[in-house]
Amino acid sequence: MIDLSSLKTPGWQRILAELHAPAPDDRTFLLRLVAVLAQVSGARQAVLFAVDRAESEDAATALGEPRPVLVWPPAGDGSATSEIEYATDARAAAREAAGGAQVRVFGLEAGSAGAGFYSEDREKGYIIAVPVQQGSPEAGPAGPRGVVTLLVEPRSKQALQTTVAMAEVLAGYTQLHAVRQTLRRTKAASAALDLAARLIASVNTGSTFKGASLQLVNDLSRQVRADRVALGWVKGIASSGAVRVVAVSDTEHVDRRMAMVQKLEAAMDECLDQEQAVMHPPPPAGEGGDVVLAQAITHAHRDLCAADVRMKVVSLPLRQDDKVIGVVTVESTAEGPADVASVELLQAALDLVAPVMMLRRSDDQPLAKRAWTSTLKTGAWLVGPRHTAWKLAALALLLLAIFVTFFSMPYRVEATAELQPRVRHIVSAPIDGIIATLGEGIEPGRTVRKGDVLATMNTDELRLQLLHAQQEHSQYNTEEDGYLQARPPRLSEAYQARARALQAKAKADLAQLNLDRATIVSPIDGVIIAGDLADKVGASVKMGDGMFQIAPLDDIVVIARVSDRDIALIRGPGDEGGATKGEVATKADPSLAFGFVVERIVPLAQSKDGQNTFEVRGKLAGAGPRLRPGMEGVAKLDTGRHSLLWIGTRRIRDQLRLWLWW
16 A cells, blocks of 8 residues: 555655546546545455446436446456456445445444444455546436445554545545636637637628538638538438549539549548447547547548558548538648547537538528428438438328228210200291292391391292282183083083183192291291301202201200210119219310209210211200300219219229129
8 A cells, every 4th residue: 555644745645646637538537536446545456347327216216227438457368347246235335325425434244334434343355445436527416426445454443544535635636627627628629619619600791502611611621720621412312322522622613533633532432321429540449549530431531542652531421410410621731630639629519510401502502402402301200311212201101001992983974065055946948939038137146036037038929820820710610600501501611611720720839838827937936056147148959958047045055075984873763863963064165064964864975086986965944145056065974973983993994894804
């Protein structure tokens, strides 16, 4: 045991100097502290236990099982820990001491570690449990606690009290170490904030993403006094694609065919694959180094440094929301980042710059690409950050399948349609003759009443025929009377004269009938839908030639030609469920749809335009003034509600049934 009876002894000064020396991390300091406590107390073995604290209201049950972290003296075979003497007693002592902040002493008696300090029999020695704070004070009461157990030989109470007092003093240096670590982190954070502020200010001077990238690499090159700084951006961030160099310091144009650019991209891909900083030459793994950086793969970085043995290269990832969006590679031959502290400083600064660069990149993208990126970002919150697009597509397909299976809507059969009047009267020429005149205003589209004069025929020839027949009738009557008054009466000649008189009378009646029919009148109330004879006045016509077509427009029927693939879905008036209803829209005004009800289905199919169709006649619910006979359009007939899946696969199912039918 070192003699520390005086604070001015060389041994005490050496211990203070060792504990005052800055330590790169907590483990190094605790290793020093455990060694010092063991040497000062003359312990046979010293063990550092870590005791985790769980969130619990009961302090007794909040302590976990102590875990040995390191053992002094270290094992001679080079293993991490030696075999712990009195392991059960040491763990029990560590658990008891972890609940408080004072050094406690436990005696080794009959395998029990619960005996007190003031018991009489202490032949086996003591276990001194020294609580130390492991890690930074920010961990709080729920953080892990460290306890150093010292296995000492039996000694007097006064010597034991002196040992406990010195252990308490030395354990207090953990607070000094924690304060130093906090101060170091604060300085590093301050330096990182200052560097990040400079870089962000430089980035904001660029009007585009390319300009911002050039400002970033140029300013970073000046700040860290590097030979060259390159920025690479991940192509296809959503799918973790390869890195593409977008800017190199003091270089206006980057050609990816250059060997230098290809080596830079290979080094950046190496950093992207490992998702951590990569430095070459790598730092040592021991004190003053970093285990993670020391174990990183640096093949591409070694190739990048092959041209100059003095070259030092470090690649640092740009992260946003735990996603690597880019890589910055810094090359230096003199005062570049050569130690772990510089790498940590650069990484902290770039973590602050990364969101700004991502925002500038987003602002430079087209609207469609920005919308897609926002969709992926929102979808990552829903389905996770990996394979977001595929997961969203699968989710959309699932929701679409559920929707088309259970959502139903009216299924309407579409067919070409034509409007025709229910009643159409054709007015023909009653006699052979010449059209003399037309009625006033008689033309297609004119509304007429029953009995209105449509046209008149030339009756000159008919009047002559009537006059000639009347004269013949009178002559034959006179001849008949003369034959009857003769003596003797000439009966045979009288009979012949009477027959000729009757024949002449028939001719006169026919002529009078034709004269009466020479005036053509409307047979019904309606509208003239055909018959423009204005240019045919004076022309001759034959009896039976069509002259006018008149139809009432208040009763128009819809004639829909339904394909034979859909006719089974159409119901007539006598079918179960009632007649099918539908709507028709004309080409003249597609914005207006008129309802109709099926009246009749013509059972004979007709071939038209290469399709086999059935004629379905329907009655319009209300024929407006816009509807005219002969209009064509599209009719849609309601066949009931069906699911979207049924509607979409109906044609396929019917075709498969035809193919597989036997």
